Structure formats: C-alpha cells, structure tokens
Amino acid sequence: MFKPGKKINFNSAKDLPPTPASVGDMTHNFTGSWRNLRPIIDYEKCIDCMICWKFCPEPAIFIEKERPKIDYYFCKGCGICVTECPVKCIAFEEEGK
Amino acid sequence: MKKVLMGNHAISIGATLSRVQVIAAYPITPQTQVVEKLSEIVANGELDAEFIKVESEHSAMAASIGAAAAGARAFTATSAQGLLLMHEVLHWASRARLPIVMANINRALAPGWTIWTDQNDSLSQRDTGWIQLYASDNQEVLDSLIIAYKVAEQLSLPVMVILDAFVLSHTYEPVEVPEQSEVDKFLPPFNPEWKLDVNNPHAFGGLTAPNIYMEFQYNHHNAMLKAKELINKEGEAFGKIFGRTYGNIDKYKTDDADYILLTSGTLARTSNIVVDSYREKGIKLGNLRVRTFRPFPTEEIYDALKKAKKVFVVDRNLSYGHSGIFFEETKASLYNSDLDIPIFGFVTGLGGRDVTPELITEIVEHGIKSEKPENDVIWMGVQK
Amino acid sequence: MLELRLHGRGGQGTVVASKILADAVVMAGKYVQAFPEYGVERRGAPVVAFVRIDDKSINLRSKIYNPDHLLVLDPTLIESINVTEGLKEQGIILINSEKDPSSFNFDGNFKVMTVDATKIAISHRLGSKASPIVNTAILGGVIRALSIASLDNLVEAIKNGVPVKVEENIAAAKEAYESLKGGN
Numbered sequence: 165m166f167k168p169g170k171k172i173n174f175n176s177a178k179d180l181p182p183t184p185a186s187v188g189d190m191t192h193n194f195t196g197s198w199r200n201l202r203p204i205i206d207y208e209k210c211i212d213c214m215i216c217w218k219f220c221p222e223p224a225i226f227i228e229k230e231r232p233k234i235d236y237y238f239c240k241g242c243g244i245c246v247t248e249c250p251v252k253c254i255a256f257e258e259e260g261k
Numbered sequence: 262m263k264k265v266l267m268g269n270h271a272i273s274i275g276a277t278l279s280r281v282q283v284i285a286a287y288p289i290t291p292q293t294q295v296v297e298k299l300s301e302i303v304a305n306g307e308l309d310a311e312f313i314k315v316e317s318e319h320s321a322m323a324a325s326i327g328a329a330a331a332g333a334r335a336f337t338a339t340s341a342q343g344l345l346l347m348h349e350v351l352h353w354a355s356r357a358r359l360p361i362v363m364a365n366i367n368r369a370l371a372p373g374w375t376i377w378t379d380q381n382d383s384l385s386q387r388d389t390g391w392i393q394l395y396a397s398d399n400q401e402v403l404d405s406l407i408i409a410y411k412v413a414e415q416l417s418l419p420v421m422v423i424l425d426a427f428v429l430s431h432t433y434e435p436v437e438v439p440e441q442s443e444v445d446k447f448l449p450p451f452n453p454e455w456k457l458d459v460n461n462p463h464a465f466g467g468l469t470a471p472n473i474y475m476e477f478q479y480n481h482h483n484a485m486l487k488a489k490e491l492i493n494k495e496g497e498a499f500g501k502i503f504g505r506t507y508g509n510i511d512k513y514k515t516d517d518a519d520y521i522l523l524t525s526g527t528l529a530r531t532s533n534i535v536v537d538s539y540r541e542k543g544i545k546l547g548n549l550r551v552r553t554f555r556p557f558p559t560e561e562i563y564d565a566l567k568k569a570k571k572v573f574v575v576d577r578n579l580s581y582g583h584s585g586i587f588f589e590e591t592k593a594s595l596y597n598s599d600l601d602i603p604i605f606g607f608v609t610g611l612g613g614r615d616v617t618p619e620l621i622t623e624i625v626e627h628g629i630k631s632e633k634p635e636n637d638v639i640w641m642g643v644q645k
Numbered sequence: 646m647l648e649l650r651l652h653g654r655g656g657q658g659t660v661v662a663s664k665i666l667a668d669a670v671v672m673a674g675k676y677v678q679a680f681p682e683y684g685v686e687r688r689g690a691p692v693v694a695f696v697r698i699d700d701k702s703i704n705l706r707s708k709i710y711n712p713d714h715l716l717v718l719d720p721t722l723i724e725s726i727n728v729t730e731g732l733k734e735q736g737i738i739l740i741n742s743e744k745d746p747s748s749f750n751f752d753g754n755f756k757v758m759t760v761d762a763t764k765i766a767i768s769h770r771l772g773s774k775a776s777p778i779v780n781t782a783i784l785g786g787v788i789r790a791l792s793i794a795s796l797d798n799l800v801e802a803i804k805n806g807v808p809v810k811v812e813e814n815i816a817a818a819k820e821a822y823e824s825l826k827g828g829n
Contacts (some may be wrong), residue, residue, distance in 0.1 A: 288675045427680065435676065615707050616707060618705070
C-alpha cells in the first residue's frame with residue numbers, strides 16, 4: 165500500500181544541505197495521524213465513479229482492482245470525499261471508537 | 262574581439278557567453294536594453310535558452326528561482342523600483358541558496374520620478390543575502406558577469422552585478438569580448454548537487470523549526486565570508502586567461518597615501534584623475550575603490566587604510582537620518598580595530614547629479630582642511 | 646583628450662551617429678566614450694550626444710561641458726537653442742547645411758564648416774524627403790574635418806552600425822567626405 169521514504173535528521177550545521185530540503189519523498193510523513201474522523205466507503209452502495217479519487221487533495225485515495233480505496237496512513241480526514249460522493253456511500257466515523 | 266558596447270549590451274553579451282539557460286525578465290520600464298538584446302540573441306538561435314516574459318519583477322525573480330532550483334543557469338536584470346518589487350523573493354533566492362546572477366542598473370528611486378543614477382536601489386537590498394559587485398566600466402561589467410556565475414555556483418549564493426545608469430548603461434565604449442571557447446574553459450556547465458529531479462525527489466524550502474533554522478543562517482553567513490576569498494581567487498584566475506584581474510577592492514596609489522578617497526562605481530574612476538592631479542602637486546592622495554559591498558571586505562579595507570591619516574568616503578546614496586552607506590559600513594567595520602583616524606562621509610551625486618573632478622577636488626579640500634568631520638553627512642554639491 | 650558634442654533632433658540618428666563615430670575611432674586605435682544626454686528622447690525634440698576621445702584609457706566619467714568641437718545635424722537648431730554654449734575657442738562647428746560656411750555668424754572665435762548632408766542623404770534614399778537620415782553622411786564630413794579616424798575606419802563602422810541600406814550609407818559618407826566646405 166505504501167513505501168516508506170527516508171527520513172534523515174540533521175543535527176549540526178555541518179550535516180545540512182544548502183537549503184532546507186527533504187531528502188527522498190514525503191512518504192515517511194504519516195499524516196494519517198492528524199485525522200480524528202475516519203471516512204469509510206460502503207462498497208455495497210459505491211458505484212465506482214471515482215469522484216472521491218479525483219477530489220482527494222492529498223491524494224490518499226487510490227484505485228485498486230477498479231475500486232476506490234482509502235490510504236489511512238495519509239488520509240487527514242478532511243471529508244471532501246464524504247461531501248462529494250454522489251451516492252453518499254462514504255461516511256465519517258470517529259477515530260478510536 | 263574589441264567591440265564598442267553600451268553597458269546594457271555588455272551585460273547581454275556577458276550573459277550569453279556564460280551560456281545562461283533561463284532568462285526571466287519584465288520587459289517594460291524600468292527595464293533596460295539588457296533583455297531586449299538578449300531576447301534578440303535567443304530568437305536568432307545564438308543562445309540556447311528559455312526566455313520567459315513575466316508580468317512583474319517579483320515574478321521575474323520567482324521564475325529565476327524555479328529555474329535555478331531545477332538546475333538551470335538563470336539570469337535576470339532590473340533597475341530601481343523593479344528591484345524593490347523583487348525584495349521579498351530576493352531573500353527567497355539567497356536562502357534557497359540558488360546561484361542566480363542578476364544585473365541591476367543603479368537608478369535613483371521615485372518620487373520624484375527619475376531615471377538617473379544613484380545606489381539607493383541596490384543598497385536597500387543590503388541584507389537580502391546576495392553578493393553585490395559594483396562595476397566601474399563596461400569591460401568590468403561584462404567580465405564580472407562571467408566571474409559572478411563562477412563564484413555563485415561554487416558557494417550556492419546569488420550575485421548582483423551593479424552598474425551606474427547612463428554613465429555605464431547607455432555609454433558606448435570599447436570592450437574586449439572574450440572568445441566563447443575561452444569562457445567555456447573558465448566557467449564549466451552548472452550541475453548542482455541539490456536540484457529538483459523527478460528521479461531523485463526533494464522538496465525545498467519546507468517548514469524549518471527553531472532547532473535547525475539558525476544553522477542554515479550560520480552556513481549562509483559562512484558562505485558569504487568565504488566569498489571574500491573566492492571573488493579574489495576567481496578574479497585572479499580570470500586574469501590569467503583574459504589578462505584582466507578583479508578583486509574585492511581596487512587600490513589606486515593608496516600604498517603610501519596620507520589621504521585616501523573611498524569610492525565605488527564610476528565616480529571611482531573620475532576620482533583617479535583627482536588623485537593624479539594631487540600627486541602632481543606633491544600631496545599623497547590615493548583612491549580605494551570598493552567593488553564588493555557584500556560580503557564587506559573589512560580586512561582588505563583595513564590593510565589599505567592602515568597607514569593613512571584621513572579617509573574621505575564618497576557616497577552616491579544615503580540612509581536617511583544616519584549617513585552614506587559605504588561610510589557607515591567602513592566606519593563600523595573599523596571600530597574594533599586599532600585604526601584611529603578621522604573618516605569623513607560625503608554624500609553627493611544623488612539622482613544622477615554629475616560628479617566632476619572639480620566636485621571630488623572640493624571633497625578632498627574639505628577633508629584635508631578639517632581636523633575632524635563636523636557631521637556624519639557632509640553634503641557636497643547640494644544647493645542649500 | 647578631444648571632446649565633441651552632437652546636436653540633432655529625436656529620430657535623426659544623433660545617438661547612433663555618436664556610436665558609429667566611436668566605433669571608427671576605436672578602429673583607429675584610440676580610446677573613446679560615446680553617450681547621449683542622459684534623459685528621455687522624443688521624436689523632433691532637440692537631442693544631444695557626446696563623444697570623448699583619447700589616446701589612453703579614459704577615467705573621466707562626468708559629462709562634457711566644454712566641448713572642443715560641435716556637430717550640428719539639423720541647422721534649424723541654431724535658431725532655437727544656443728548650440729555654442731561652452732564651446733572652446735577655435736572650436737570647429739560642422740553644420741549640415743547647403744550654405745557656405747561664411748553665411749553663419751556665431752558669437753565667438755569658432756571655425757565653421759558645412760556639408761550638405763540632407764541633400765546627400767536624400768540622393769542615397771536614406772530616410773524620406775521630409776525626414777532624411779543624415780547621420781552617416783555628416784560623419785563623412787566629421788572624419789574629414791577632425792582627422793580622428795580614416796575614411797576606411799568609418800566605412801567599417803557603418804557596416805557594423807547601420808541595420809539597413811549599408812551600401813547607401815557608405816556612399817553617403819564618402820560623398821560627404823569629398824564635399825566638406827571650409828575644411829583644409
């Protein structure tokens with residue numbers, strides 16, 4: 165589902181790149197921890213229109229076997245997919261419930 | 262090959278010889294013929310570069326930042342209010358450590374609306390983290406541009422090459438145009454270690470917390486200090502190939518001088534004439550032209566002034582409520598040294614007021630006869 | 646050091662003339678600065694340009710207040726402005742005019758020369774009859790009057806400096822060189 169990136173900690177001026185820069189991609193930065201509401205797709209009702217995939221700003225929705233799937237390591241729980249779904253098949257649930 | 266060039270075109274040719282890859286420029290006033298010529302050169306296929314016409318100077322610098330971050334050699338040019346509009350992104354360029362080279366034509370600031378020269382536009386950018394080089398003739402303008410890239414790319418620092426409006430920008434004079442093959446030997450292609458690359462992704466300029474922000478500033482400052490050595494070193498290396506050597510300062514008969522003028526830009530050249538006329542009268546006058554304003558060459562200035570009895574700084578700029586800016590910097594940088602001599606600060610030539618040998622002679626006369634400066638600003642040539 | 650002042654009107658090619666002259670002078674092995682009156686130019690308005698020539702590298706960077714010689718591209722300027730302001734004694738005033746030098750009277754000890762650059766320019770189809778481009782023609786006269794470069798230097802400089810009608814411009818300069826009145 166995800167490939168963890170490298171995270172390097174810079175501890176002294178000698179280790180620094182010339183300018184603040186991330187090394188590798190941002191896949192080590194699991195923004196899913198910011199989420200307090202979890203969107204859940206009801207695949208019974210889902211019509212596979214992929215509007216949620218198009219609208220997800222992160223993007224934390226990907227397509228697997230021609231169906232949308234949410235990547236909870238990165239989904240921040242913004243709820244855009246919940247609002248945009250034309251058949252209202254995505255619902256929020258409180259995290260940790 | 263020797264050509265008769267105006268300063269603006271000396272810049273265009275210097276940029277072409279440096280094989281710049283992206284030129285982003287605002288094409289309307291206060292722009293000069295610099296980018297007009299470059300757009301012709303690119304359109305004629307004489308230079309393989311992207312020419313981006315942008316809607317403002319702020320965007321010109323922003324596009325240059327993007328280009329340099331992607332690993333391209335970027336160039337832009339501006340003047341006066343245009344430089345001021347860039348101010349925010351000038352900081353971005355230097356803190357992103359992008360070796361952009363920019364030419365700035367020193368024009369006074371409005372209002373009153375003006376197109377004539379003084380240094381307040383570039384000196385207002387003192388703390389943006391850019392190297393600033395002030396040229397004194399069109400040959401130096403062209404050569405400085407090539408050297409600027411060599412220095413910039415080794416240190417990851419942007420450089421501003423600065424010249425007086427009209428006195429250089431619109432004045433034709435003979436300039437030795439170097440051969441492209443010789444320039445290529447001096448200036449290798451730009452290939453930065455850190456750049457935007459889809460195969461090796463980085464994100465630049467992200468959130469930088471207090472635990473590491475200061476270290477970036479520490480490194481930036483140290484790179485600036487290192488530039489003092491490198492500007493001299495590359496200026497000498499350039500001289501070995503092309504026969505014209507450049508450094509942070511340019512001394513004219515200062516070694517045995519009792520009195521030393523401290524000058525910059527074109528009025529420094531006129532000052533040399535005044536030095537000669539005083540020497541003929543047996544008065545030991547010298548002229549120290551400061552070419553690098555940032556980083557400030559404190560040690561070299563100290564060495565040049567240490568045997569003098571008096572120093573006369575001539576500023577074509579003014580920090581309101583304090584003094585001329587070269588005066589202020591010189592005085593401050595020598596305060597903790599053992600040098601205890603009067604340093605006079607003269608302000609003149611603002612807004613293109615002509616600086617003649619007679620005016621510089623008045624400055625020298627005033628300095629010689631006064632025991633100490635009566636004020637931090639001694640106005641010269643003003644109709645009080 | 647020799648300092649020249651050129652008087653013309655916006656659109657006549659006064660500044661270009663100063664540049665071409667500078668180019669010729671450099672080819673003759675001298676040092677030179679050529680610059681316009683610093684300011685804004687408007688078509689038809691009086692325009693001033695300067696040329697400073699020396700055998701050694703030129704440090705002087707101020708304007709020219711006391712020129713050695715004058716070049717007047719448009720004779721109507723003599724009526725509207727004081728062209729001889731600051732001109733040094735014995736200075737040459739080279740005027741684009743069909744008249745004889747003796748028909749000009751200036752207040753001062755100057756030497757007047759004339760060349761009919763307008764007629765020459767029109768005959769070589771440089772510019773229009775209403776606004777001929779006289780700059781290259783009058784330069785032929787300047788080279789003859791001041792001996793600051795050779796005619797060959799000027800021809801080369803014209804080749805470098807004019808965008809169109811190179812042969813016509815060269816022919817005009819040569820004709821002016823031959824037809825200078827009041828010279829030696």
